Amino acid sequence: MLPAIEVKQVCKHYGAVQALDNVDLEIQVGEFFALLGPNGAGKTTLISIIAGLSLANSGSVNVLGHNVISQYRQARQNLGVVPQELVFDPFFTVRESLVIQSGYYGIRKNTHWIDEVIHRLDLTDKADMNMRALSGGMKRRVLVAQALVHKPPVIILDEPTAGVDVELRQTLWDFIKQLNQDGHTIVLTTHYLEEAELLCNRVAMLKAGKIVALDSMENLIRSISTGYSIRLRLLPDTLPAALHTLQTGYHSGFYDLRIKAYAQIESILALLRHEAIQVLEMQLQQPDLEDVFIRTMQNTEHRQI
Numbered sequence: 513m514l515p516a517i518e519v520k521q522v523c524k525h526y527g528a529v530q531a532l533d534n535v536d537l538e539i540q541v542g543e544f545f546a547l548l549g550p551n552g553a554g555k556t557t558l559i560s561i562i563a564g565l566s567l568a569n570s571g572s573v574n575v576l577g578h579n580v581i582s583q584y585r586q587a588r589q590n591l592g593v594v595p596q597e598l599v600f601d602p603f604f605t606v607r608e609s610l611v612i613q614s615g616y617y618g619i620r621k622n623t624h625w626i627d628e629v630i631h632r633l634d635l636t637d638k639a640d641m642n643m644r645a646l647s648g649g650m651k652r653r654v655l656v657a658q659a660l661v662h663k664p665p666v667i668i669l670d671e672p673t674a675g676v677d678v679e680l681r682q683t684l685w686d687f688i689k690q691l692n693q694d695g696h697t698i699v700l701t702t703h704y705l706e707e708a709e710l711l712c713n714r715v716a717m718l719k720a721g722k723i724v725a726l727d728s729m730e731n732l733i734r735s736i737s738t739g740y741s742i743r744l745r746l747l748p749d750t751l752p753a754a755l756h757t758l759q760t761g762y763h764s765g766f767y768d769l770r771i772k773a774y775a776q777i778e779s780i781l782a783l784l785r786h787e788a789i790q791v792l793e794m795q796l797q798q799p800d801l802e803d804v805f806i807r808t809m810q811n812t813e814h815r816q817i
Contacts, residue, residue, distance in 0.1 A: 606654055746790065
């Protein structure tokens with residue numbers, strides 16, 4: 513089966529600035545994929561090249577086997593992009609904007625799907641409002657609707673929930689998860705790493721135009737795991753000497769302990785009971801995508817130095 517997106521040796525520079533440096537990436541059909549990186553890493557540049565909005569200096573990009581330059585019509589027909597910026601036409605209503613967007617793809621009778629997208633994105637009561645009268649969050653919903661109006665098999669979401677309320681996030685993710693379950697390929701860029709961890713199966717991390725990590729979510733988190741961290745608030749506020757070897761810190765009334773397995777928790781609690789020390793609060797912290805991201809960025813900084 514052809515990859516949903518295939519990026520081969522893509523380079524892009526703006527004068528002396530190397531925005532992308534020999535990027536190789538394959539995203540398979542049906543994946544929910546995260547493309548992460550700090551500001552200026554090259555994420556939006558890569559998306560612009562995939563979408564045909566910018567030309568690479570070298571390399572090639574295919575969308576479902578169609579080259580984004582030589583077969584741009586087929587490539588763009590298979591792709592829907594939600595941009596990071598709020599771009600809209602102020603002279604049309606929400607529904608008119610979606611009808612016009614359908615026309616760009618040669619779709620004349622699209623009323624049923626437009627109505628469904630409007631409903632699923634909770635835009636029904638705004639459908640006949642002029643775009644310029646909408647709030648920023650509502651405009652972002654319309655951008656999502658425009659990207660979906662031609663039912664593209666591959667959908668790229670570039671910071672889709674930046675600066676929007678919790679209700680929109682939940683509405684959007686419910687709809688996008690359903691599309692992914694129906695077979696659509698989803699590519700997400702976001703600074704909300706908890707969203708990526710919850711939704712995505714595989715992750716690529718970009719830094720300074722290079723892919724510095726690429727693996728499944730599970731493997732990336734496992735790769736940095738050195739155990740688990742327990743935070744304990746105790747009464748009296750003292751830690752038995754037998755637990756000092758596990759202590760990694762003390763902050764805001766909490767003792768931080770590092771353990772290798774869950775089984776150690778019971779022995780720790782038994783020791784505290786024996787010492788007549790009461791546990792007022794306990795928190796178990798596991799490695800997550802944020803830990804992976806921070807460590808990956810730090811490690812690549814050290815290698816570059």
